[in-house]
Amino acid sequence: MRKSIKNNDFKTPFRFPQSTVSEKEQVPQETLPYRSVKYSVTYPAKRTKITKIYNSNKNSGLLSLGKKDNFSNVEDSNNEELPHKKLKVLKERNTSDKLSETSSLNGNDYIRPILPPSQSLKKLSRPFKVPTFIRQVENFKDGQRKPQLGTCHKPSTVAKLAKVENAIILYDPVDDTDHLEENIKKKDRSVAEILGTKNPENTKVPVIVDPILGQKLRPHQIEGVKFLYNCTTGRTVEGAYGCIMADEMGLGKTLQCIALLWTLLKQSPEFNKKTIEKCIIVCPSSLVTNWANELVKWLGSLRIRPLVIDNKEGKENVLKELKHFANAQGRTINYPVLIVSYETLRTNIAELRDSKIGLLLCDEGHRLKNSNSLTFQAINSLQVQRRVILSGTPIQNDLSEYFSLLNFANPGLLGTPNEFRRNYENPILRGRDADATEHERFISDQKLAELWSVVSKFIIRRSNDILSKYLPVKYEHVVFCRLSEFQLSLYELFMTSPEIQHLLRGIGSQPLKAITILKKLCNHPDLLDLPKDLKRSEKCFPQGYSIKEKTRIVRPEFSGKMLVLDRMLAKIKNETDDKIVLISNYTQTLDLFEKLCRMKNYGSLRLDGSMSIKKRQELVNRFNNPKSPEFIFLLSSKAGGCGINLIGANRLVLFDPDWNPASDQQALARIWRDGQKKECFIYRFIATGTIEEKIFQRQSHKQSLSSCVVDEEESVERHFSLESLRRLFQFDPDTICDTHSTFKCKRCINGVQSFPRLSSEKMSYGDSSSWDHFSGGSDLLKVKDSILKMEANQGTVSYVFQYISH
Template structure:
């Protein structure tokens, strides 16, 4: 250190210019290494290796392994021989060979099927496809349900995405604020955040039109196109936000089934987003007798195999049924092979637990008036399903009162009208008060105002068209209400019963069995032998004729008729309605080739029809509640066959009054009325519907002056209520007070038509109609044509003209469709 310091202080500086050397040994060690030789490389195609010529001269054969060997002493290496250059074959050579997927076989030599996955090979980028609608909206006769150029409203899918994005941003913001308050927030931004890559890129999906399938568009009539557009707008929430239900309240025969199939098929296949459906699954709930009919309708309009359906028709046992339903519930996305479930209301109640956690896209409720009672098990079972799109199909939305009407609306769009008590307070009480015949002018005005307010709310979700539209497509329908006088036996028994002490107690309000008495009178109006006499009418022994048998035990009369031996005969002369029926059937059999449907509310009456047909040798078929569902459709198909020999179809109104298509017949007799006008209207619409080619004649038999007339009058009152709320007919008259409707057991003997007297008709004088009705309103018989017995000679119907001069038919109301 001393020397170093001294040298630095010298001004000459020789030590600073010398390079620094590390200390070494005195003697240096020298290692002798071979000189590295770099081989020359030849890139010529046929250049020889250094030793190749010598080897060739010696005639040595090289092994294949020697090709990859490089002699370290060689001067030249031929790279092309070790790594030959690739030359593609000409396209003409390659294209001659046919491409086929390689086959794989198992140990047994069997061919293993190859499943195409559709996975693209390599790293080819995903193709950018221009969004296209499923069907061309510019094609001829194309029906567009959604047009993105005019319908700029936010779709349901867009709203869901927006809400999800807003929720995500809010969550991130809340998390950042929480970290800032706790002092744990990182003040430095990540590179991803700085570059703006942390935010999701919002892809603006181009919306496409939704177009009805051309195979359905070509069969839809104008009113059905309007109906499908209404259904689509309601079920996609385009009418009122967050309200997805509606009521298809078209009258029978207008094609509600086809309209709903079109809606369902469109939602299953299309949406404003190209290639994506609106819904994945759909449930069709209907009466048990219509399960198979819905399956047939799907095949009829969409084609066989177009859509998979799970039809629960009662053929499977409980274990198989539950297994099928669980697989249906578990399926989602591309695994949904059976998107449509067709099930009866009764079976759906038993499957409530299995369907509880299943998300359903659409629920169709055929004959939806079964949901009129919101406390019933059926209503509660369907209401518990996870489905927001709910469509109710009902030709008669109002059946008894506005409370039932509210139940239907509340099922389709829950809480839209508030609670039941709110509905009663805001609408029902005022409307019903104003509809009474003895209502004051102020009550009537208040009722009309409430009616307009209610209509403004609910008509957004209800579409209602009457049978008047069918006049363009169907033949004329003549509907008659035929008032038949009681036979002498019926008259004596009826007068005896209404004068009995039991009826007097009921009229005083002290009787305890009014329903039993009503049922006795209704059966008596059909035929006295439907009653067990004299047990059910005490003291009538002296009125019964010789040979009177009375009602048999349940099933006994069917047993007699089935064996064909010892079957009792029908005494048509003991019933006024049976005498008219007997003459009509004889005329049809002898002079026409028409078929007829006979409908009754009592299977006992059907038993009498069956015995009458066997006596006369008439071919007939019978459908009632004892027949299982699979056999019902076969029976209907057999009757509708033009080559079928049976010209009479016996039908129970409860078992087959809903949805069954009997267009093979063009005549129908409803033998007895029901308290519910909807049941009668359903039954009357079995023949006059799509597919009918002949003029239709419909007859409703009513016993003159009896309880059946009171029932018919009450039906008129209910239909007037329906017309006010749903049809909005301003000229529906108010005929009956509440007091009139309680006078069921009063019997007026000798009148031609008590109902006509109640109308106080100004168009008739001295039993003859001298002023033609300005308009025939369906459901309001006061506007129909009125005929006494003598005036029936001017009636269009041959069967009614033959009743002129006979004592059974006293009066007739006539409605002509167009």
């Protein structure tokens, strides 16, 4: 935008001092072809084109400025075309005292035309004053020159952020008691000092989340970012810089860590300084690309450049890139963030061991649950104080694993492993047993409170109930299915076999092999290599059963769980437009699902460990597209159980349980995530009275322990004793639900929920005894899901637990 000079800017005449050049140095008048000069100067700040006219006079030198149009009538006396000339800014030399007051700009410099003193300037009829944009800049102050008009200066980051409404302040110097005297009650502070653009007294400045990220954070995420910042900067406990973010799946742990990372890379309480220079994000190999995509998604506009190591470029390039990252310092840091898998970091830890790292983020941090593993020892050897562990399931099996995570985040916080086991783990576990005495329970509760008082400062835990504000309702069901006649005969044969009898006596047995056979049998008999896996099983074969036939077709009626699934898929396909995800721990089970889909002409996609990481995301994007014809997604829990969002589906079936409840929880969280628009229905299939029920009970025991230690829930029931959990190979074909029998449920009579749950009674996700309970008869018509209602009085579904998110 062009702006002209106002007329009132030309009032006071300004005269140049008479020259003191000697006569010998003067240029003869006849050598000058002109007496006046006309030229244009463009000032970049206002983009205003100014024409300056200079006329020389023997007695006086007058500088005149004005708009270009106002001087269009000025002509040279000789009618000669005037060339353009520049001004020279020169220091005054030998100027008389008489002229020094009128000729100086701010008392420093003079502007002189390149004309001999003998030439005279014709005085303009209209006087003027010197415009402010050509005044000399004031003297240096505080070691810095004030910015000139037209120059581009990068404003302070704190100054920009502090002007944003509802800015998320992570550190406020006013609240810092350590610097209270120097930051509070300074009424004479200027606006620049308050905003942090000026810091003459070296006081602390605020630390504020970049509004690009802050505007996207939800209230619970803002709380999480503040928690992470306080822990990693040592503000929670002096000398402790680590923490654990144990939020359940779907709460945005990734975004919260990105906000922390970016803030530490760019700001600190020290004026114009950053807290860290480099950061390492270590995660499972399947999530390396996901992290890179998330950084580009949230920080792409800020031009952050992460270094992604995915082993695609060969070992030599990996070593070269790691060395460059390790050696980079200050301005040579081109990649402030390194994203690498646990395996790659462990094998190449020598390249990074001597480099100082500002922040370490460990996604799926339960990989560090064993302090004796090579991965734990390698990563623990890095020179990094600020350590953040991300894990939705910090307790997966026992308290020793929980101690490993805490000890990695803050070494020595709870003493040595033996001290922790003696002071906390043993008393707590004794009191959690269903057969514990009152004194043991009292000691256990006391130790839990003591442990929580220490670790609560460094762990943040929020359940996915928070998502109920942003997501549709989720209905989760545990569906207990009876075995088919074929399965029942094979199961009883195996339980009476010499192998199992030797196993129960503890004589030369292979327990893992026996457990695997039983788990596969609960899914479908076709998963076994009969009769090799189970001797004398030929007598159990139903009429028309052929071993060769199972390679071509699937017989759902040979498995109770498969029969229920077959009926559900048919109803979903014919009566709804829903999509469904089928998850199993075994790729052999996925093979059965794939055969079933081909037999029924169901469109399906499959993701397992054999698929490359790049193709996985393409497959997920294709399934999430509402226009895609496939309505079934086959997923291996080991390969894609975490880090994959399948919001294109609103139904999910977990076909078999895993010993580790964390694996199942990761798998179950694939569809109820941000972006989901439809009501979600989740089903966990359990074979009634079998080893799968024992596994489910074991999961419940672990989850109740996690609820006490991590969630600090005091009312968690003690459902199972250690002795009952050892009875893995007991089989009860007549029970409708062995798990419910152990609950001693006060709302159910003979397995039927007779007393409805009060509105004030809140369901606990980690305690299935607080869920709604339905028997498999006509009582099943009370469930909220129309698809599951179809199984009422069918004889296959024996019992159902139902959880409603909100």
